[in-house]
Amino acid sequence: MEEQLLCCEVDSIRRAYQDENLLNDRVLQTMLKAEENYLPSPNYFKCVQKEIIPKMRKILATWMLEVCEEQKCEEEVFPLAMNYLDRFLSVEATRKTRLQLLGATCMFLASKMKETVPLTAEKLCIYTDNSVIPGELLQMELLVLNKLKWDLASVTxxxxxxxxxxxxxxxxxxxxxxxxxxxxxxxxxxxxxxxxxxxxxxxxxxxxxxxxxxxxxxxxxxxxxxxxxxxxxxxxxxxxxxxxxxxxxxxxxxxxxxxxxxxxxxxxxxxxxxxxxxxxxxxxxxxxxxxx
Amino acid sequence: MKTGPSWRLQRSAFLGGKMSDVRLSNGSPTLERTEPRLSEHPKPSACRSLFGSVDHEELQRDFKGHMRELLETASAKWSFDFAGDRPLPNGRLTWEPVDSADIPDFYARPPRREKDVCSGNNNVDLNGNHNCVLVAPSEDAGTPGAQTECSEQCAGLRKRPCHDPTAQNKRSRSSSDEVSLSHSVEHTPRKSSPRRQT
Missing domain, CATH: 1.10.472.10 (Cyclin-like)
Structure with a gap:
């Protein structure tokens, strides 16, 4: 795996310039209206989850941030992944042992949404200390997508x-x-x-x-x-x-x-x-x- | 010794409690990530299993259950048996078969892959799918191998006669490129008035 990942001839990341035209009031008003559609339920720990407690979310979030930083993800990837995570947990009772798989899947999706070179399933599985395999991550991806109704355009x-x-x-x-x-x-x-x-x-x-x-x-x-x-x-x-x-x-x-x-x-x-x-x-x- | 990306701030800025002392770790003008992802290997310290081991078999069972649920929901929504690839009888929607030659090329062509699409059958992705379209199981003798099917897909030779979906497995075949029946017939849903009869 190590040899596969090593690649010396790489260009720097290319990105579009910030479009000043998008920083107007009309866009802002639309975002303010849209953000309400992507809010997780505030009390899913009590109402939906049986095994998952706030402390676990903290542990998971800390790990996810660590992965995002280490992989130099764009800044928006981590908040976006956390939004997917909370929205999923708002609707689906999840086993404690699968929480990390869910977190990895949310990063997988958020990275695909926001980055030109997204995180790979293989790499994310390595970060889980290979406690899950890429195939499981892809199945989880489909499940998350369905539970989020395929709406990944969250406002963060x-x-x-x-x-x-x-x-x-x-x-x-x-x-x-x-x-x-x-x-x-x-x-x-x-x-x-x-x-x-x-x-x-x-x-x-x-x-x-x-x-x-x-x-x-x-x-x-x-x-x-x-x-x-x-x-x-x-x-x-x-x-x-x-x-x-x-x-x-x-x-x-x-x-x-x-x-x-x-x-x-x-x-x-x-x-x-x-x-x-x-x-x-x-x-x-x-x-x-x-x-x- | 590795250094962080150019825009990272000194952590000591926070720890010292004076954010005004924050300085950038080096003189990049952009504060942006310029280093590519590929150079970063997972550090062992970040590779950890957080909440105990996963019961993989149970996970698979649950995934299967979820998928079944999703499929049922989709079937009800679209009045279509996706597993059997045929319309549901007495559904809310009426489906009509369409010759794949008549639909835009976009729907018929295989997913874009990297070069050398048809180099072999050992290109299996993580879903277990081959690069090329799968050949439908068929009782018919003389089924050509996936290789043949594959090159036809790539050449865009998907001109097949229209089939009535109710007449499954009764279709006559004149050439070998009709083998993947269930994949060649596209169904288009329509609500009331048929726009086009094929």
Whole structure:
């Protein structure tokens, strides 16, 4: 397998430029309307599942994020896969031992939806430590597709971030850092059960506000001050400023508790691990380390 | 020593609690992933079984049950017996057989594959399907091998006479390219007025 995967003559990933024409209000309104169709049921742990508890979703999400990061998936793949997972679990009682197969299948589908070079079934099976085989993944794929009614065009928080950023008056280079941070918050939220039923636009807006805060970004006209930004974005997503504020606070406390856990886990061995694995040390996106 | 993709941020930015200190791991202007997927081998640490071992036999049984369910739902929806490849009697929809030569080429041609489609029969995908169209089981003697069928598929020679689906297994054959009967006859559903009689 190792030899098969090794390929030295490869081009860099080619992607289309962001189409500015799609960042208009009509598109945003359509997305706000569409997002409601893809919300999972908020209490599927109680109402649908018998074996699966919130803690397992966290373990699974952490693993999925780790795989997505290691495979350098596009940012939207992980939130999208988590949406498929939650929507499936909202309608189908699933055995605990098959949860990882489901998670792998959701990544398989999300990657196919969003990437030019998607993850392969074989590779995903390797990540499950070969506890499932590609044939099972493909059968699961068909089952997931049917349970999701073949509707994979979910709206995720990721889709909103670009819209929000386009409305802020900030320098392009700052925008890139802000985007990265907001995406990291979005990924973090996707791992947490408390955000399952939050509308993606709310999670995205909360993530952008939290990122602006965290980066201490300022603008001359004070439009980036916390109350102003919260008011502005809550209007954009047609929500209440208080809701958005509480969402932002929830995101910040989630970050804090994740960091605390990460420090407890990694504290003593931190230096050693960073020496061993350089690429781990430069991924704060790396909620996987933070979350374990 | 490997380095992360160019856009990754320093984790220490989070751990230090000051996000303003965040810096990019190297000077790429784009923050975008530029490295191709293929270079990444699964790291052993990420390869783990999370929730115990899967009962594969039970899984297969359940999959079969699900598939049966899906097939039944589809059958009811489309008034069509997909397993038997024929319309259901007294269904909500009426089906009529159509000569595959009369339908757009798109429906008849085999799925696009990489080059050398018909190089052999050992190209079995993960579903167990061959690259080429399967030959329908037939009691008739003198069935040509899959190889023959295959080259015909590739050449797009799918001109077959129209068949009445009710007359299954009674069709006369004049040439060997009619072997895969059930695959050659396309059915088109229609609700009331027939647009075209074949």
């Amino acid at each position: 928080p990721h889709d909103f971030i670009e819209h929000f950023l386009s409305k802020l008056k900030i320098h392009p280079s700052t925008k890139q850092i802000l985007r990265k941070h907001a995406q990291t918050f979005v990924a973090l939220c996707a791992t947490d059960v408390n955000f399952i039923a939050s509308p993606p636009s709310m999670v995205a807006a909360g993530s952008v506000v939290a990122a602006v805060q965290g980066l201490y970004l300022k603008s001359q006209d004070a439009s980036l001050s916390s109350p102003n930004l919260t008011n502005f974005l809550s209007q954009v997503i047609r929500s209440d400023p208080d809701c958005l504020r509480s969402c932002q606070e929830q995101i910040e406390s989630l970050l804090e508790s994740s960091l605390r856990q990460a420090q407890q886990h990694n504290g003593p061995t931190e230096t050693k691990r960073m020496d061993e694995e350089v690429d781990l040390s430069c991924t704060p996106t790396d909620v996987r380390d933070i979350n374990i």
